[in-house]
Amino acid sequence: MSDSRQIDTLNLISIQHELAMNIGLDPQLVPMVRRLMKVCLRRLSVRRAYLFLRIDEDELLPAEATPGPENSVFFAMPADRQAEILDTPQVGEWIVDFFRGSLTSAEVTLFQFGRQFVYAYPLADNGVLLLDRSNTPLPDILVGALTPVFERLRQGCEAAIKHEQIIHEVERRRVAERRIQHLAFHDDLTGLPNRRHLLKQLNQLCERHVAGQGHCALIYLGLDNFSDINESLGYQIGDAVLGAISKRIVLADEKLAATARLDGDEFGFLITDLSTEESAASERVVTLTRWLLLQIEQPCELDDRTVSVAASAGITVFKADAEQPQAVLSHGRSALRRAKSLGRNTIHLHDTSLDEETSQRLSLDYDMRSALKSGDFQLWLQPQVDQQGRIIGAETLIRWNHAEKGLLLPNSFIPMAEKSGFIVPLSEWVLNEACRLIKLLNDQAVWPAGAKLGVNLSAKQFHQPDFVNRVLTTIKERNVSAEQIELELTERTLLDNVEEAIEKMQQLREAGLQISIDDFGTGYSSLAYLRRLPINRVKIDRAFVANIDSSTDDQAIVEVIISIARHFDMQVIAEGIDRPEALQTLVAMGCHQFQGFLFHRPMPLESFLELS
Amino acid sequence: MNRVFSSVQLDASGTVAGLRDSLQAAVGQGAKGLLLLIGSSNKIDLKQLPSLLREIAIPAVGVVVPGVLLQDQVYEDGIAVCGLTSTSAATVVPNINRSEQELNQDIQQILGVNPNPSGVLIVIDGLSRGVDNFVTTLHDCIGPDVQVIGAGCGHRDFSLQPNVITTDGLLSNAALLLFTTMELVTSVSHGWEPVEGPFLVTDASDNQIQQINYQPAFPFYLDILAQHLGRTVAVEEFSALANHYPFGMAQLDSEFLVRDPVNRVGNAIVFAGAVPTNAMVYLLHASPNDLVEAAGTAATDLRSRFSSRYGQEASLNVFLIDCISRRMVMGEEYDDELAIIRRCLPNNVSVLGILSIGEIANSHQGGIQWLNKTTVIGGLA
Incomplete structure (x- = not known):
């Protein structure tokens, strides 16, 4: 047995090198410390090695480390979760003092108790390495030679x-x-997705398309009348229904590139490699869509x-190399709109004519907005007359x-303006222009006393909160x-939200504005609230006037309208008078205000001014 | 070892039927579990043993060893059937090549059912690459105060065959742990002394040394042998000489840790245990007499430590782990080693042991070491 107090130079170098070489071989703290401790146990013949490290508050606590005194952690080999060494007289206090910063010496300290x-090797201010050895001390020369090795450990x-x-x-x-990526590409x-x-999937599909691949399809699915669920049962139920449906619509067996919630109640399914034959691909995707619709119809x-809900779907079948992703999405959406317009719970396959329609619509929308800026819209006037x-x-x-x-004429652009929302700025222009005309007519003294200029309101405009x-x-x-000014509203506009309509109409009436109901008789107004509507005048729709002299049904309806108007103290005007027979019949029934080609066609301001 | 082993019986039948009778006999003597030390020259087909062990109503496990030691005899073809007094104490850890973390979990689990052990007997696949990792992990789990004695198991011809037998089958790379709460005292000695050195291992990995003193290891080894013997040494002589000239790694306050050169790969030398880079090594040598004396010293040391602690030897039970390589060095004189061990111990103790491929014992500081060419004697009281 060699004497531990004696050590030759080669052995010293051998120990120094082996210890030093095992520091930093592993960039991670715990493996590095464990590796070094193993060598310490073997080469320095120590019973146990401890490494105490100061851990700042913002530093991570290594999973394998045990909390020690004064914001320190420690590792021990062999394992010692209780840090028995701290129970050794003086050692525990020394460690506490070290981490409190109350020790001044940076030298190695030896604690001896019997055998x-x-x-204790301080690692600058960062920590302490403790080597616990039994029976014999380390040779003095080795104790000193280890200091630079453990400085390397500190580093x-x-x-x-x-x-x-x-x-x-x-x-x-x-x-x-x-x-973030997940949030960006998924629905909460x-x-x-x-x-x-x-x-993104569509883009990838189009970019990576390989020649000879089969047709792809996008199913653009929309729940029918889903807003009714939200409004009648509340959004919480609506959300729950959406959640339940989302779990059902899984096309597990298909080459599904993506399933997505596209909008509130709209979902998209991108299916690839259906068939090289377009007809076969269409057939397959229609079958799948039918299955999807059936899944959705299952009660939640x-x-x-x-809660039960049905759905409609638009489908576009395409070749990935021949289509632009945005166009595919747009075709799918158009097909869904068409499906819904054809009746609910319907499937519609996109066709080219739908493209043209969309293209025309987009072009019209753009032209309208340009026209408003360049002053291409005009307000014409159609005079309203009395019996004389x-x-x-x-x-x-x-x-x-x-x-x-x-x-x-309005019917060629107003429906599009209503769809696109352009109706709101257009209606504002109409009101402004009407005001300008009134001022002009007043200034030129061609406007009879008590005469009113009718301005048609759109539903969207009326429902604006600050209307x-x-x-x-x-x-x-x-x-x-x-x-x-007489504001002309349709029955349908009022029926969308009767309470709101009554409140707004009352405010307008209080301000002195006149209000008439356009197309009266077509909106199935209930007498219950007709009574509450602050209306000055009702307009009998041209549909009841056109053949009133020969149709007893129309006569019956008009009689009721006139009777109701009288009862509620409203004036009555009939529009669409283009024949003397119709006029005579209406006069006989007690209507005394008229509008129609029989008297005047709509005309520009210049012509109107010439009338007087 | 009557408190660990309820009975120890040598089965020399060489047949499954004979062995079955021995197992049943051990069960009849009150064994709660069985440990079989199987001499690798035994004629029984090892593949039949799992089903045989399953027939037994109590847990049973076997290890294949180069030889079974009983009193002062070696049995290369005998089977020692050891009845265990506890069912939970013998546990097999499979696949010791796994990560330290996985082994740690397994060992902690075993410690959970064997709380507060004071000693442990390990029998481990002596030719597995996972030995070093396993003993280090075991040490980390049980700490420096649990005494350890152990043996490398395997076949006498050093062939890489399964050597641990459980009811589930034959295993390689496995370890068997037998915990005890009895006090275990060990004594270690080998008798090898330095004849050349020191040398610095400048390149090594696991159990292969590539360079010594910055020179290719194999030619360097032959050179120092030549220097010691005073004659040239041919490459072909390596196999014959290496067994007599192992390396010893210097330790601070212990005997040299012997490393047995067992093979050559190009200019590298393969040892029966890990040798790290920067280790300081010596060329060792011992005469058969030195080895026998060392074994005697180990036995005497054990006896004196027990005497000083307990004052009487009646309950001393001895487990002997002796390296097969010592037997190969000594040849027929090996009988003297077993005889001296027996002689140095009191007459009334029984000696049970393993002729091993590598030995395991604690260092003076409690570390668990993998040894070569060494005698380890454990006493239980």
């Missing part, structure tokens, strides 16, 4: 901690990025109720003086009398 020798620990912090930070960012409510995800069993043919007012009617297509305010502000700014 136990504990060497190794510092580097490993920094390395792990960087790794942790990188990992944290990676997780955050993944989360259903957990399904969203429109962006589907578009929620907590305490059962005297002008008692006029209805303003919009015309579009299109540079290429000539004069366009009343806007109207009143416009009238005030234009400096015209409210009594000279």
Whole structure:
């Protein structure tokens, strides 16, 4: 047995080198420390080795480390979770003092108790390595020779901690990025991928298309009348229904590139490699869509109720190399719109004519917005007369003086304006222009006393939250009398939200504006609330007037309208009078105000001025 | 070892039927579990043993060893059937090549059913690459205060065959742990002394040394042998000489840790245990007499430590782990080693042991070491 107090130079170098070489071989703290401790146990013949490290608050606690005194952690080999060494007299206190910073010496300290020798090597301010040895002390020369080795350990620990912090930070960012990525491409409510995800998949599909691949298809699915569920049962139930349906619509057996929730109640399914034959691909995807619709129709069993919902679907079948992703999505959406317009719970396959329609619609929308800026819209006037043919007012009617297509009537652009929302700014222009005309007619003294200029309101405009305010502000700014304006509403506009309509109409009436119901008799108004509507005048729709002299049914309806109007103290005007027979019949029935070709066609302002 | 082993019986029948009778006999003597030390020259087909062990109503496990040691005899073809007094104490850890973390979990689980052991007997696949990792992990789990004695098991011809037998089948790379709450005292000695050195291992990995003193290891080894013997040494002589000239790794306050050169791969030398880079090594040598004396010293040391602690020897039970390589060095004189061990111990103790491929014991500081060419004697009281 060699004497531990004696050691030759080669052995010293051998120990120094083996210890030093095992520091920093592993960039991670715990493996590095464990590796070094193993060598310490073998080469220094120690009973147990401990490494105490100071851990700042923002530093990570290594999973394998045990909390030690004064914000330190420690590792021990062999394992010692209780840190028995701290129970050794003086050692525990020394460690506490070290971490409190109350020790001044940076030298190795030896604690000896009988046959136990504990060497404490401070690693600068960062920590302490303790070597617990029994029976014999380490040779003095070796104790000194270990100091530079453990200085290297300090550097190794510092580097490993920094390395792990960087790794942790990188990992944290990676997780955050993944989360952001997930959020960006998924829908929170259903957990399904969203429109962006589907578009991304569609892009990839089109970019990576391989010649000879089969047709692809996009199923654009929309729930029918889903807003009814939200409004009648509440959004919570609506959300639950969406969640339940999302779980059902799984096309497990298909080559499904993506399933996505595209919008509130709309879902998309991108299917690839259906068939090289378009007809076969269409047939297959229609079958799948039918299956999907059946799945959706299954009642949703929620907590305490059962909710059923149906769906419609638009399908576009395409070759990935021949289509632009946005166009595919647009075709799918158009097909869904067409399906819904054909009746609910329907499937519609996209066709080219649908493209043309869409293209025309988009072009029209663009042209309308340009026309408003360049002043191509005009307000024409159609005089309203009494039984003697005297002008008692006029209805303003919009015309579009299109540079290429000539004069366009409202039915060629108003439906599109309503769909696109352009109707709101257009209606505001109409009100402004009507005010300008009133001012002009007043100034030229061609406007009979008590005459009113009718302005048609769109439903979207009327339901704007600040509609009343806007109207009143416009009238005030234009400096015209409210009594000279008659706002014409359709029955349908009122029926969308009766309470809101009554409140708005009352505010308008209080401000002096006149209100008439256009197309009266077509909207199935209930007498219950007709009584509450602050209406000045009802207009009998041209549909009942056209053949009133020969149709007893129309006569019966008109009689009821006149009777109701009288009962509620409303005036009555019949529109669409183009024959003397109709006029005579209406007069006989007690209607005394008229509008129609029999008296005057709609005309531009210049012509109107010439009438007087 | 009457408190660990309820009975120890040598089965020399060489037949399954004979062995079955021996097993039943051990069960009849009150064994709660069985440990079989199977001499690798036994004629029984090892593949039949799992089903035989399943026939037994109590847990049973077997290990194949180069030889079974009983009193002062070696039995290369005998089977020692050892009845265990506890059912939970003998546990097999499969696949010791696994990660430290996985092994740690397994060992902790075993410790859960064997709480507060004071000693442990290990029998481990002596030719497995996982030995070093396993003993390090075991040490980390049980700490420096649990005494350890162990043997490398395997076949006498050093062939890589399964050597641990359980009811589930034959295993390689496995370890068997037998925990005890009895006090275990061990004594270790080998008798090898330095004849050349020191040398610095400048390149090594696991159990292969590539370079010594910055020179290719194999030619360097032949050179120092030549220097010691005073004659040239031919490459072909390596096999014959290496067994007599192992390396010894210097330790601070212990005997040299012997490393047995067992093979050559190009210019590298393969040892029967890990040798790290930067280890300081010596060329060792011992005469048969030195080895016998060392074995005697180990037995005497054990006896004196027990005497000083307990003052009487009646309950001393001895487990002997002796390296097969010592037997190969000594040849017929090996009988002297077993005789001296027996002589140095009191007459009334029984000696049970394994002729091993590598030995395991604690260092003076409690570390668990994998040894070569060494005698380890454990006493239980």
